[in-house]
Amino acid sequence: MNAVYLDNNATTRVDPLVVETMLPFFSEQFGNPSSIHSFGASVGAAVKTARAQLQGLLGAAHDHEIIYTSGGTEADNTAILSALEALPDRNEIVTSKVEHPAVLALCQHLEKIGRAKVHYIGVDALGRIDIEAYRAALSDKVAVVSLMWANNETGTIFPIEGLADLAKEHGALFHTDAVQAVGKVPISLKDSAIDMLSLSGHKLHAPKGIGALYVKRGARFKPLLRGGHQERGRRAGTENTPGVIALGKAAELAALHMADEQTRVKGLRDRLEGALLQRIPNCFVNGDLNDRLPNTCNIAFEYVEGEGILLHLTRAGIAASSGSACTSGSLEPSHVLRAMNIPFTAAHGSIRFSFSRDNVPEDVDRVIDVLPGILEKLRELSPFWSNADKSGKEFKPVYA
Numbered sequence: 001m002n003a004v005y006l007d008n009n010a011t012t013r014v015d016p017l018v019v020e021t022m023l024p025f026f027s028e029q030f031g032n033p034s035s036i037h038s039f040g041a042s043v044g045a046a047v048k049t050a051r052a053q054l055q056g057l058l059g060a061a062h063d064h065e066i067i068y069t070s071g072g073t074e075a076d077n078t079a080i081l082s083a084l085e086a087l088p089d090r091n092e093i094v095t096s097k098v099e100h101p102a103v104l105a106l107c108q109h110l111e112k113i114g115r116a117k118v119h120y121i122g123v124d125a126l127g128r129i130d131i132e133a134y135r136a137a138l139s140d141k142v143a144v145v146s147l148m149w150a151n152n153e154t155g156t157i158f159p160i161e162g163l164a165d166l167a168k169e170h171g172a173l174f175h176t177d178a179v180q181a182v183g184k185v186p187i188s189l190k191d192s193a194i195d196m197l198s199l200s201g202h203k204l205h206a207p208k209g210i211g212a213l214y215v216k217r218g219a220r221f222k223p224l225l226r227g228g229h230q231e232r233g234r235r236a237g238t239e240n241t242p243g244v245i246a247l248g249k250a251a252e253l254a255a256l257h258m259a260d261e262q263t264r265v266k267g268l269r270d271r272l273e274g275a276l277l278q279r280i281p282n283c284f285v286n287g288d289l290n291d292r293l294p295n296t297c298n299i300a301f302e303y304v305e306g307e308g309i310l311l312h313l314t315r316a317g318i319a320a321s322s323g324s325a326c327t328s329g330s331l332e333p334s335h336v337l338r339a340m341n342i343p344f345t346a347a348h349g350s351i352r353f354s355f356s357r358d359n360v361p362e363d364v365d366r367v368i369d370v371l372p373g374i375l376e377k378l379r380e381l382s383p384f385w386s387n388a389d390k391s392g393k394e395f396k397p398v399y400a
């Protein structure tokens with residue numbers, strides 16, 4: 001029986017074409033792209049091609065707006081720290097309560113050491129940002145706004161272009177963590193107000209350990225790493241050339257497969273969601289059904305422990321997640337679902353299924369086959385289930 005992998009928001013399989021493209025850069029093409037001899041020059045040319053491929057996926061105006069990093073976390077940290085240094089007369093950050101820890105943990109640290117004041121904007125029950133609170137937090141004291149394009153746990157998409165426009169009215173730099181959006185939804189940075197954008201290779205079928213920070217031409221920027229002149233002095237350190245080449249190929253493939261992601265992958269996701277909602281009582285979808293990544297499905301199953309569901313799914317050869325890899329292992333429900341005010345009894349039983357172009361219809365069939373039985377068994381053991389309201393009028397998130 002083949003394993004079913006439905007945890008693509010945690011990481012994706014490297015595409016075989018990406019592996020094939022990057023392999024020579026471990027062997028024959030080992031030169032340092034900064035060297036002027038022929039070993040370096042051919043690698044330098046390949047890096048240039050890879051940069052253009054990523055530029056294409058982002059719809060960026062110039063290829064030198066891309067700074068390669070070790071991944072999404074480094075890109076997020078670089079963007080925020082750069083902004084604080086580049087705008088020294090401002091010391092406030094505006095972000096949201098549902099960001100990835102790569103943003104939230106840094107903001108909490110900067111607050112703790114007294115380096116910045118941070119506004120954490122809330123969301124409603126569907127995970128949509130509180131626009132009024134956002135407007136109210138903006139001022140000429142804000143150095144940087146950092147808001148995610150799409151949420152890794154629920155797939156909810158923020159109206160990022162409009163949010164960027166508002167930040168610019170106050171002269172703040174605007175950064176978006178687009179790690180989950182790049183390759184899944186169309187992006188065109190050319191005419192947008194977005195100053196900085198983070199992405200990560202391993203979320204789009206490239207390897208782990210490579211990512212990028214887009215920095216719009218003319219946007220103020222201060223490097224995090226100082227040393228050599230790589231990346232035009234904006235990120236020192238010899239380039240991860242196999243990673244850069246891989247990310248270029250992955251970007252090319254992502255652009256090619258984007259339509260598939262929007263239709264075929266979304267079709268798989270919607271079929272799974274529909275069948276589970278129909279067959280399993282007392283469950284509902286977490287997130288904004290009207291504005292969501294096509295690959296992500298987060299379902300709250302009331303009166304059960306998510307960890308219990310995952311254990312049974314694992315035994316059945318199905319890999320999913322109870323939200324964020326960073327919060328699993330602890331008994332606290334995810335910070336994203338808490339920010340959405342999902343009731344405790346439902347947040348604890350929330351499971352994320354995330355698809356990619358690697359998934360096939362049989363994957364969906366397998367989950368539909370086994371999950372209703374797992375829920376029935378677990379609920380029989382749950383002391384809360386016997387007293388639960390099973391009228392079908394269970395909690396449904398609505399916009400307040």
Ligand SMILES: *Cc1c(COP(=O)(O)O)cnc(C)c1O
Pocket residue numbers: 009010070071072073074076100102148150151152177178179180200201202203209211
């Ligand atoms: C995975 C992820 C990151 C971190 O990226 P790494 O490359 O693993 O450091 C940041 N933000 C979001 C939204 C993510 O999903």
